[in-house]
Structure formats: C-alpha cells, structure tokens
Amino acid sequence: MPKHFATILVISFVLLVVCVFASLVLGSRMVGFDGVMDGLFHQDIDSYEANVVRKRISRTIFSLFCGAALGVSGALMQAVTRNPIADPSILGVNTGASLFVVCGMAFLHISNANQYIWLALVGAAITAALVFGIGSMGRSGATPIKLVLAGAATSAALSSLVVAIMIPRSHVMDQFRFWQVGSVGSGTWDGIFTFSPFLIAGIMIALLSAPALNALALGDDVATGLGVRTGIIRLIAALGAVLLCGAATALAGPIGFVGLLSTHVMRLLLGPDLRFVIPMSAISGAIILTISDIGGRLIGSPGELEVGVVTAFVGAPLLIILAMRSKVSSL
Template sequence: MLGGGLALALVVLALAVLASLAIGAKSVPLDTVWNTVLHHDPSDGDQTVVTSLRLPRTVVGLLAGAALGLAGTLMQGLTRNPLADPGLLGVNAGASFAVVLAIGVLGVTTFAGYVWFGFAGAALAALLVHLVGSFGGQGATPVKLALAGAAVSAGLMSFTRAVLLSDTKTFDQFRFWEVGSLAGRGLGVAAQAGPFLAVGAVCALLSGRMLNTLGLGDEAARGLGQNPALARVFCSASVVLLCGAATALAGPLGFIGLTVPHAVRAFTGPDHRWTLPYSMVLAPALLLVADVLGRVVARPGEIEVGIVTAVIGAPVFIALVRKSRLAEL
C-alpha cells in the first residue's frame, strides 16, 4: 500500500518537473521539452530557454525541496515537536548572518559565494545550539534543543538586522537572497551544494529506525540498545547538511519543511521509515509547483517562490493541524 503510494508520489514529482520545464512567461510545448532532453538543438530558441533558464532552477528546486522535506521530518522527529521546522536549530538564522557578513564585509556578490558562507553559518549556528542545549543534566533533550535554537536564532537575527540597517548596499543585495528563490542559480551552484545534500539525504534515510526508537523516550531507547545522545548528534548533523546547503542554495524558504511532513503523516502514520522518503519526494514537487505558480500569476514578471510557498503553506498547514485525525508524532 505505502509502496504504491510512493510510486504515485514519484509520478506527481515527474509531472511537477515537466511543468517547471514547460510553463513560464513563455510556454514551451511538451514535445519541445522532450526534444531538448533527447535531441538538443542549440539553435532552437525554445530549447535554449529550457536549458539555460528552466533546467537550472528545476534542478535547484529538486535539490532544495528534497533537502527541506527531509530536514523538516528529521527536526519534528528529533525534537518530538510537530511545529518544528528546519529553522529550529538556528540553521536559517546562521546562514542569513553569514551571508550578510559575506556581502557587507568581504564583498561577496555571487550565489556561488553565498553557498559556502551560508553553509558555514548554518553549521556553526547548529553547533552552538547543540552546545547550549547540552548544558545541565540529561544532555541535549528535545525541549532544551528547541529553547536553545529559539534563543540563538533570536540573537543572530538581531545582529543580522543591525548590519542591514546600517548598510543599505548590503541590504539591497541580501533581500533578493532572503526572500527565497530558484531563479538565478546556475547548475554550477547546484553542483557545489550537491555533495552535501547527497550525504545528508543518505544519512537522513538511514535514521528512520533511530527516530522511531527515540519517539518511545530515552529510557525505552536505551533499553533497546540505542544511545539517544549519539542518535541526536547523527540526526542533527544530517539536518545541518541538508538545511544548511538548501538554505544557502535557494534562500530561507518557509513552510516546505513544516507542512509536507504533516501531510505525509496523514496517510503514512508516524513511521519515519516511510515519512522520510515520502517527504523527500513530495517536498520538491510542492516547491516546483509553487515556483510555476509564481511565474504565471504575474506575467510577464514573476513572484519569488519564497512568497508563494508562504501563501500556499500557511492555510494548508492550518487546515492540517485542525484535522482531528491527523497522525501524531
């Protein structure tokens, strides 16, 4: 049953990819899209649109969406908090602060540069959250991690705003990254983030059984032979790899990692061995559909995908949490 549902989810993702390649300010027939893949003709204007503009943003959408879906599922399972999202460990705040410093202090102006600084900032912020959450007895419990993440995020965002308010040039460059977008990112940038995302995805998919055991409580996990502290470190490292690279790649996109795991658990239940692969497939489908909507609702211009995901995700999330039969963590 669940295996057939996953196959259906892959079909939905394939349709979203085709829509992302074919639909925009200039619509491209599906047969042209197929010919671009099978028999590319550089002299064909429509095929050039597909290869130079839409293919890179589709690849970025696939990578960032899959990473955010996995990271959101990991965070909700790790903290046992159904409202947790990839930003809970301070990842988004750390990436934003690092990008601001890169622009304002070092003069970095390319997305290729943002990737490295954003990833480093996300990793350092997550490490700081884990260190703060480890103080006191019982180590880094879910509640302490959530509180530490909120505190670190608030502090980093305060520093970020202070830098932006004092430097209008930095603000002008940063705001295009902060809103979240798939446009303007080349395949080279995706290739830079790809190895981190691949390692993070493999680690996330291998952590399903760990999360199931942690969901029983620390005492039960120890009784089943699992070290809760090491399991949390492993899952947290996966979140950093996934969310750090995705945030650096596409900006701090909201609601993808928060909404999709809830929707998935409505029909898979709380078993993370299924919620993780489902989220990895459906999150990029949602992100690509949101990107396509952003292209068509304001032709010939477009609305950034970060705005569209917020508009779509907020009411969907409210509807999901109000359902009485929504699967619990």
C-alpha cells in the same frame, strides 16, 4: 511496510514527473510540446523555445534538489526534537544561516555560492545548537513549546543583527535582498554540482539514522534499553539536518515551511515510521517546492513571485492549524 505504501509511491512519482514537465512548459512564456522536445533532445536547434526549456531544466533540477533537502531536513528536525512543528524556518536555523551569509557579504566581500555554502552551514549549526540548548533549559527539558519559543526568540534576535549589518551598507542590502526572499530562479548547473555532495551526504545520514530515530520516538529510556546511544544519534541526525538545510539556504535563500508541509503529509499517509517517512519526505518536498515555483511564475506573470513567498503563504495557515490542534489535544 505501511498500508498502501506502493500506491502512494507510484502516485508520488507520477506527480513528480508531471511537476517536472509543467515546470518546463509553464511560465511567463508558455512552451509547446515540440519546444520541450527540442530543448531536451536536440542541442543543435537554437530556437527561442528550446533555449527557454534549457534554462528551465537547471532551474527545475535545482528546485527538486532544494525541495528534497528541505523535506528531509524537516523530518530529521522533528525526529531529533520530538517536536511535530519543527522546521528549519520555525526553529531559526534559516536565520542563522542568513546572518553568516550577510556577514560574509559585508566583511569578507564574497559573492560566490561555493563560499556562501560553508558560511551558511556554520551559521545553521551554531543556531541549531543554540536553540536546542536554550529549549533544553529547566527541569522539563526540550519540550516542543520551549523549542518553538526558543527558535522564535533566536530568529528575532538574529534578524535584528542582519538588519543592523545591512542598513549602513547599501551594496550589501542590494545583494542580500534578492537572496533573502528565497528563490530557485537563479539555479545553475554550477549550483547543482556544488549542492549535490551535501544532498547525498545528508540523505544518507538520514536514512542510516532512521531506525535509531524510530526507537528514540519511544523515549530516551526505552531507546537506551534497545541499545541506542541517544546523544550520539541526535548529534548525527542533527548534522544531517544542518547539512541539508544549510546548503539549500546558501544557494536558494531561506525558504520556509517546505519541511513542515512535506513531512506532515507523509506522516498522515504513511504513519510515524521514519524509514518510509524520510525518503517520501524528499519526494514530497521536491513536489511542493516545484509546484510553488510554478505557481509563483504563473501568479506573477509576466514577472514572477519568488518561491519563498508562495511557501510562506501556504505554510503559515498550516502552522496555525497544527498549533490549534495541538492546543485542543493538550486540553
């Protein structure tokens, strides 16, 4: 067990509880303690504040679920690719999911989250396989820099296709532009129930894969010597990452950098052991996304700033710092 793990776990849970309470209280309309209690425990009270809290409950749970999914997805992608800056948004997986969703809107006329989710999963899976295949070309195999370049190139190409499909279809553009920014504001109980099986399945795959992924971090030859089937474990872990990332993207839109932020924070605090990093990345991802959502509400008051904009604003400088540190260390 990593040093101070119990302390970090307790602090994380306290932060999580504080974030949940703040999400219920803060926004364009502040809610007092009595209003929170009425909204949570007194369903017979039909005051304005109680109704606001009830609306925020589903939004908060949805935010926690999406943050946990993106955090674990980032940890899995970093482990599978052995790339410290791997993230669904950086490797283009979010863009692949977006392309399939916009194709569904344009050609199949879908507008239901239950239909979005399957299209997003297929798009995320195909894009992940494509990026890994391109990044693996050549004698050196799938190096971190090649995977990032492959992800950037693939994301740019798919983004062009998304624009090409939307421009001649104004009704698709109107529908897609709100989804594309990335938001948890539309979180509903139906969306939460739709998302839950994918979240549970993805996290279970991640936790069961963690010991083998630890061995994989030592190198393919060492992992094979320890009895790990490297190809199969990469495929299984990638499946878990795609389930989590694709489902979150389908329901909330392409929210970037949460997986990168949450996993790096936990690696810094706990070390490289994925048996601890993965579950703690779920908690830290939930905290990061919920804090970003609260910040977006306060910054954009009386409206709100979408959470995808907030995470990009915070995550982009981190990516630059990580890239600079990586370059310095390589010299």
